[in-house]
Amino acid sequence: MSDLRLRVSGTTDLTPTVRRFVLRDPGGSALPAYDPGAHIVVTTPAGHRRSYSLVDPDGAQPREYVVCVRRDSGGRGGSVSLHDDVAVDADLVVSPPVNRFPLRPSPRYLFIAGGIGITPLRAMVRRLRGQGRTGVRLLYLTRSAEETPFLEEFDGPEDTVHHSDDRGLLDLWPYLAVPDDDVRIYCCGPAPLVRAVQALTAHWRISRIHVEEFAAPHSGMSAPFTAVWAPDGRRVDVPAHLSLLAALRRDGVPVASSCEAGVCGTCRLAVLGGEVEHRDSVSTGGERLSSVVACVSRARSAEIVVGPYDGGSP
Ligand code: FES
CATH class of the missing domain: 3.10.20.30 (Beta-grasp domain)
Incomplete structure (x- = not known):
């Protein structure tokens, strides 16, 4: 399927650095369907191609795609271009949705989000809870309340929102120590979090662990x-x-x-x-x-x- 040209119909700042973009077909047509975990590849005005997860849970007959972009001033410019160069009514070229992080059936789930890694997991958690499911646990790890998009959505009995500026890093071991074939773990976030979850679940059945890591290409931590x-x-x-x-x-x-x-x-x-x-x-x-x-x-x-x-x- 070829790329789409979509119009920015609205933007909202969710935090000082995270902006929500709503994209629609300029003629009002329906958009290609997607399932939770899917992303689109957005071409920024400066020419970067960047993947962003679709954050809304219902992609069966979407009229819009919603993505949330954290402005990373130390990155390679893609997020900065979207924040600084894209206003309402701008047109953007985006790929059709691709899903390499699909939500698989399971009796219960443990979702672990680090920062803006909440974006694909929000779609999954909301889809499941919208179906009336319980056993949908979320650990949402961020630096501070101010830097936590969708904070108000995750205050239920199965949600743990942890801010490291206040309380240091969360010890994940109590959540992962006992493997359980009735639970699927989905983790999305920066590389250190994903690696920690992979290390702490080495004794789980590998099919129960699903991770999506942020790309950090050409970071200053590269070694020859x-x-x-x-x-x-x-x-x-x-x-x-x-x-x-x-x-x-x-x-x-x-x-x-x-x-x-x-x-x-x-x-x-x-x-x-x-x-x-x-x-x-x-x-x-x-x-x-x-x-x-x-x-x-x-x-x-x-x-x-x-x-x-x-x-x-x-
Ligand atoms: S060229 Fe596209 S992933 Fe490397």
Whole structure:
């Protein structure tokens, strides 16, 4: 399905840094359907392509898409462009909805949101509670009440909203210590939170754990590493300032790409050795076990062995 040109019909500041954008077809037509967990890829006025989760729970016959964007002045400019360059009545090019973080059936759920990671989880929690479901527990971790979008929606008996500025980091272990096959865990947030949840649920059945991590491409925390191109054993130095994709190309390895922002998956490579620091927002849990999105992700180990990706059987 091709991209859509949608009009911004309204904006609301939910917090000092989070703005809600409502997008509609200029002619009033219905939009492609979606389920909770879906995102759209928005092309900003400055030309960045960024994924944003659809925050509303009912996407069966949507007349509008609603996304919430946190302005990250230390980022690469996508969120700043949306905040600073987009007003009501502006037109934006967006992809049709894509869902790589679908809500699976389960007797009960534990949702863990970190900051703006609430966006896909809000759609899921509201969908389930709107169906009258109980056993839909939410842990919502933010810095402060002021920086907590949708705070007023989550004050029920199954909600825990925790502000680290007031009370330090929340100890997640009491919530995760006992594995339960009747519970699915969905976590969305920054990489340290997602990694903590993955580490603390290592004793759970892996099919019960669903995570979506924010991309943090080219962050200042990058370290250099070596990539070995498996087909010919070529060793490629990847310095801190260069992506794996760019370093491979510099040394003559042809790798296809499209968005170069970790949202389309075109540049995916098979991983045959080493440990990956995933920074993309396109991979499923299974894909993360065997592949790397070369435009944004990096090696966590000193060396990584990569090769062409053929869909999961390297
Ligand atoms: S080129 Fe789109 S994810 Fe890398």
